[in-house]
Amino acid sequence: MLVEAQEIEKAQNGDDAAFGRVVAAYRKRVLGTIARLISQPDDVEDVGQEVFVRVYYSLARLRTPEVFEPWLYRMTVNAAYDYLRKRRRRAERRMSDLSEQQMVSADASMGLVRDGEHRRQTGIRDKLDELLSGVSEDDRILLLLKEVEGLSLRELEAVYHVNENALKVRLFRARQRVLRAFAASQPAPALAKGSGAGQEGKA
């Protein structure tokens, strides 16, 4: 835990200064998780603020300070879900409003943005985002929490309130799907060289 349990108890009892200290301790971790879950740097702070506002109003319902961290992860994941849902709806509306000509110029301007110094990093993010688009939003976030955030199965169990075996099955299936998409996205010579990837594709 990044703060003492007493600090969380104080915040639960309405001590705003203690709540401020809890925010200061967890801010960086929460923002990092959100950034990796939503992959949209401009909106990270907004979603982060939303997480802490929700925490502020729900903290009194937390049974014990010892479960604060998985609970905070849960709040973070839920806020990220809500953001992604809203973004998808906005994107669908926006795309349906654009003509074909406008879509072409939108793609072109995206290409210009990629020419900056973050080109490689943007490329990595786009690549993984594309691979993860083949799985459901739930599985995407679950995979990111496991593979990118590095949460253990036990920690995920505490976040999701689902038993470890069920999580293992979900993770395995999601990972296999991403793996197949990854193998399919590799250039042809690599596929020919690694016969395993070909078999994955058939599986």
Added chain:
Amino acid sequence: MNDAERELDELFRAYRQSFGDVEASAGFTPGMWEKIEARRSFAFRLTRVARAFLGASAVVFTLLFTVFLYVENRPAVDPHESYLDSLASAHASDSMIEAMHGEAGEAERR
């Protein structure tokens, strides 16, 4: 673990590194408190409206209940009844008989 799996793990690692450390801007905490306050005042207004609504409901309920009790306990009146019939039904039959007997006894004594 085959090559594709290893490369995928590497991609996950690179993805994590591509974000670096995410630091909050100076406006993060003040902005958060503003949102908390905004939601608090909204919740306060909502609570006030809910309380007023509950109070008004209680008054209306009490009024309706009083009217209901009054209507329930009022003696039923038959519009075709004569005045004498109404008088007779308003008094218990025993007391009417007692009254009649009382009047007859007085007349005999006189």
